[in-house]
Amino acid sequence: xxxxxxxxxxxxxxxxxxxxxxxxxxxxxxxxxxxxxxxxxxxxxxxxxxxxxxxxxxxxxxxxxxxxxxxxxxxxxxxxxxxxxxxxxxxxxxxxxxxxxxxxxxxxxxxxxxxxxxxxxxxxxxxxxxxxxxxxxxxxxxxxxxxxxxxxxxxxxxxxxxxxxxxxxxxxxxxxxxxxxxxxxxxxxxxxxxxxxxxxxxxxxxxxxxxxxxxxxxxxxxxxxxxxxxxxxxxxxxxxxxxxxxxxxxxxxxxxxxxxxxxxxxxxxxxxxxxxxxxxxxxxxxxxxxxxxxxxxxxxxxxxxxxxxxxxxxxxxxxxxxxxxxxxxxxxxxxxxxxxxxxxxxxxxxxxxxxxxxxxxxxxxxxxxxxxxxxxxxxxxxxxxxxxxxxxxxxxxxxxxxxxxxxxxxxxxxxxxxxxxxxxxxxxxxxxxxxxxxxxxxxxxxxxxxxxxxxxxxxxxxxxxxxxxxxxxxxxxxxxxxxxxxxxxxxxxxxxxxxxxxxxxxxxxxxxxxxxxx
Amino acid sequence: xxxxxxxxxxxxxxxxxxxxxxxxxxxxxxxxxxxxxxxxxxxxxxxxxxxxxxxxxxxxxxxxxxxxxxxxxxxxxxxxxxxxxxxxxxxxxxxxxxxxxxxxxxxxxxxxxxxxxxxxxxxxxxxxxxxxxxxxxxxxxxxxxxxxxxxxxxxxxxxxxxxxxxxxxxxxxxxxxxxxxxxxxxxxxxxxxxxxxxxxxxxxxxxxxxxxxxxxxxxxxxxxxxxxxxxxxxxxxxxxxxxxxxxxxxxxxxxxxxxxxxxxxxxxxxxxxxxxxxxxxxxxxxxxxxxxxxxxxxxxxxxx
Numbered sequence: 001x002x003x004x005x006x007x008x009x010x011x012x013x014x015x016x017x018x019x020x021x022x023x024x025x026x027x028x029x030x031x032x033x034x035x036x037x038x039x040x041x042x043x044x045x046x047x048x049x050x051x052x053x054x055x056x057x058x059x060x061x062x063x064x065x066x067x068x069x070x071x072x073x074x075x076x077x078x079x080x081x082x083x084x085x086x087x088x089x090x091x092x093x094x095x096x097x098x099x100x101x102x103x104x105x106x107x108x109x110x111x112x113x114x115x116x117x118x119x120x121x122x123x124x125x126x127x128x129x130x131x132x133x134x135x136x137x138x139x140x141x142x143x144x145x146x147x148x149x150x151x152x153x154x155x156x157x158x159x160x161x162x163x164x165x166x167x168x169x170x171x172x173x174x175x176x177x178x179x180x181x182x183x184x185x186x187x188x189x190x191x192x193x194x195x196x197x198x199x200x201x202x203x204x205x206x207x208x209x210x211x212x213x214x215x216x217x218x219x220x221x222x223x224x225x226x227x228x229x230x231x232x233x234x235x236x237x238x239x240x241x242x243x244x245x246x247x248x249x250x251x252x253x254x255x256x257x258x259x260x261x262x263x264x265x266x267x268x269x270x271x272x273x274x275x276x277x278x279x280x281x282x283x284x285x286x287x288x289x290x291x292x293x294x295x296x297x298x299x300x301x302x303x304x305x306x307x308x309x310x311x312x313x314x315x316x317x318x319x320x321x322x323x324x325x326x327x328x329x330x331x332x333x334x335x336x337x338x339x340x341x342x343x344x345x346x347x348x349x350x351x352x353x354x355x356x357x358x359x360x361x362x363x364x365x366x367x368x369x370x371x372x373x374x375x376x377x378x379x380x381x382x383x384x385x386x387x388x389x390x391x392x393x394x395x396x397x398x399x400x401x402x403x404x405x406x407x408x409x410x411x412x413x414x415x416x417x418x419x420x421x422x423x424x425x426x427x428x429x430x431x432x433x434x435x436x437x438x439x440x441x442x443x444x445x446x447x448x449x450x451x452x453x454x455x456x457x458x459x460x461x462x463x464x465x466x467x468x469x470x471x472x473x474x475x476x477x478x479x480x481x482x483x484x485x486x487x488x489x490x491x492x493x494x495x496x497x498x499x500x501x502x503x504x505x506x507x508x509x510x511x512x513x514x515x516x517x518x
Numbered sequence: 519x520x521x522x523x524x525x526x527x528x529x530x531x532x533x534x535x536x537x538x539x540x541x542x543x544x545x546x547x548x549x550x551x552x553x554x555x556x557x558x559x560x561x562x563x564x565x566x567x568x569x570x571x572x573x574x575x576x577x578x579x580x581x582x583x584x585x586x587x588x589x590x591x592x593x594x595x596x597x598x599x600x601x602x603x604x605x606x607x608x609x610x611x612x613x614x615x616x617x618x619x620x621x622x623x624x625x626x627x628x629x630x631x632x633x634x635x636x637x638x639x640x641x642x643x644x645x646x647x648x649x650x651x652x653x654x655x656x657x658x659x660x661x662x663x664x665x666x667x668x669x670x671x672x673x674x675x676x677x678x679x680x681x682x683x684x685x686x687x688x689x690x691x692x693x694x695x696x697x698x699x700x701x702x703x704x705x706x707x708x709x710x711x712x713x714x715x716x717x718x719x720x721x722x723x724x725x726x727x728x729x730x731x732x733x734x735x736x737x738x739x740x741x742x743x744x745x746x747x748x749x750x751x752x753x754x755x756x757x758x759x760x761x762x763x764x765x766x767x768x769x770x771x772x773x774x775x776x777x778x779x780x781x782x783x784x785x786x787x788x789x790x791x792x793x794x795x796x797x798x799x800x801x802x803x804x805x806x807x808x809x810x811x812x813x814x815x816x817x818x819x820x821x822x
Contacts, residue, residue, distance in 0.1 A: 042571065257754065261752065
């Protein structure tokens with residue numbers, strides 16, 4: 001989707017023009033500020049917030065701090081980054097739990113913002129954190145909202161309090177109140193109250209929301225807002241602030257390509273922190289929101305911290321150590337490779353992970369062409385092998401390969417390529433394990449990444465790639481044109497696209513880091 | 519089937535409050551004695567604030583500047599009229615009539631999560647049964663919890679029949695197929711197929727949509743693919759439209775939640791960029807709150 005550049009794309013492009021300059025003229029700054037304004041507007045940041053933001057940036061950029069700086073362009077980037085972080089809430093805030101349980105959390109927002117799904121995600125997250133939540137179905141408006149919450153609660157393994165059938169029947173204020181009582185009785189330590197979606201201008205329903213708030217006196221009121229929302233974010237946020245006076249914000253559907261300007265708008269206008277981000281279809285796609293990281297992401301510094309955390313939680317350290325050992329002793333088999341790949345899949349969408357890498361700007365298009373199903377196909381091939389074949393790939397003669405191809409719905413060429421690439425990669429990994437440095441494009445030093453697993457996996461996939469840039473470019477082109485046979489050359493391990501995409505990221509990362517003086 | 523643009527009477531009755539009009543933002547501007555620099559800045563702000571987006575806003579302002587210069591007017595009232603005309607003219611370029619002449623006429627309803635697809639289906643079913651058409655609803659959103667029940671509740675209210683999946687998590691394409699098959703067997707005139715919400719960036723889910731389309735076309739041509747867009751959406755609406763057009767072959771847009779404070783200005787950009795007309799407008803939670811789209815009414819409510 002090349003026509004739709006992200007906010008970070010726009011800002012990066014803007015700053016690229018500034019980069020070469022030693023001294024900024026007021027005209028330079030005006031031009032930059034105009035670009036920032038446009039980028040923010042296209043990112044759906046509310047107009048009044050844009051005006052305030054660009055005003056501040058301009059004022060500071062014209063001031064002494066820029067002129068005295070060694071590299072004024074760098075300074076402007078710093079200013080933009082700082083202002084973004086300031087608006088996004090400065091620092092992260094955690095949920096506040098009541099001194100005397102239960103902690104009551106109320107959810108409110110527009111229709112379709114994702115409240116019910118979020119209730120399930122929040123509940124599951126709380127369970128993971130060692131709490132015992134109770135879900136309360138106080139959305140009695142939307143058809144089958146109660147049933148939806150019950151299903152979601154079932155998936156999260158959390159009980160749902162739903163005394164009323166919904167579909168317009170029942171009094172939500174009463175249900176909410178009884179829900180809290182129920183939690184006290186049965187000693188749940190948190191209560192999540194799902195309420196009906198309502199418009200900011202619907203005074204009757206806003207009154208109802210405010211009545212619910214009064215009745216249950218929640219410790220946290222979370223305003224749930226869709227990351228795709230446009231200029232209306234401000235009006236709506238104000239209406240909900242007046243109506244239910246929320247204490248925190250949850251941003252949903254962040255896994256889309258919306259530029260998330262709403263985050264800036266809401267935080268700026270209401271002064272309430274964004275506490276959580278919801279990033280996918282399953283109940284686990286939910287994480288605390290990190291304002292500084294979001295700002296870095298906007299500035300295209302990537303979201304390295306989140307990436308590392310995700311990788312760490314999914315990657316089994318012991319397993320990684322075992323694999324490293326195997327590499328060193330040359331006993332790494334296709335079976336191990338399969339296991340690694342499955343671990344990689346556990347980390348979630350590879351595309352999503354790569355999107356968090358710094359410099360992802362340049363890779364986004366390549367990412368679009370990267371097919372995650374390729375991994376599944378490779379998996380199928382390996383799973384069609386007998387255990388013996390997996391441990392001793394040398395066994396794989398012609399007729400075995402034909403059988404495997406037939407069993408996995410692949411062609412013999414695919415099988416051949418997989419085996420060839422596996423051999424190449426394990427050779428390369430041996431070098432790494434023994435302390436050598438292979439020709440790995442892409443993987444720059446990740447700050448704070450001292451764990452072994454991820455690096456191995458990263459090197460593993462990249463290891464299968466040709467170091468020759470011309471060749472890579474050719475493969476790229478082939479992939480873009482969807483040429484399946486040619487693509488196979490880069491996707492034997494199903495990770496060709498990833499490796500390619502990694503290519504520019506080191507350059508981008510280094511220059512950006514240098515550029516920002518980090 | 520005839521156009522549904524005739525139902526504008528119901529929406530114009532609400533024109534008095536028009537919560538989604540630019541009114542507030544423009545009032546100051548049109549109250550001025552003459553057109554000056556501030557007028558233009560306010561106009562630009564109002565358009566940006568209505569989610570028209572920087573490109574369309576620039577284009578409209580440019581067009582109006584030319585017009586004002588051409589007619590040598592300094593009266594803000596003229597500018598207001600011109601603004602309405604410009605928006606109307608831009609919206610009018612495409613035909614917003616629903617084509618439902620096939621039997622059965624299969625309508626596929628698609629969109630991202632939470633825009634109001636299921637609600638729109640309920641309203642559309644009611645709309646069609648009011649015209650005496652027999653309607654069959656296919657509950658092909660087999661992913662979201664309780665989505666099947668939700669669409670079934672709406673269908674019941676609208677007096678339409680429902681085809682449910684035989685087991686949870688069934689392939690949506692097969693539900694769609696069974697629905698169309700039943701419509702053919704039972705001689706039902708119009709088929710509405712609900713699909714699960716999906717973000718346009720999820721290529722696997724978008725492929726699933728292409729599959730639903732392919733599978734249905736084995737039985738009957740698809741009359742309309744309606745993309746539901748939430749009026750509160752910002753510039754991401756364009757990305758949504760382009761992706762859904764590519765994968766689902768969208769033939770018309772439905773703009774929902776216009777009863778809120780959002781103005782949905784981005785649809786103008788969507789319509790112009792993609793050439794797909796807006797066909798229906800949703801303005802509330804009641805089953806009757808769906809009307810055909812008329813450029814004149816939309817522009818008038820927006821500007822006046």
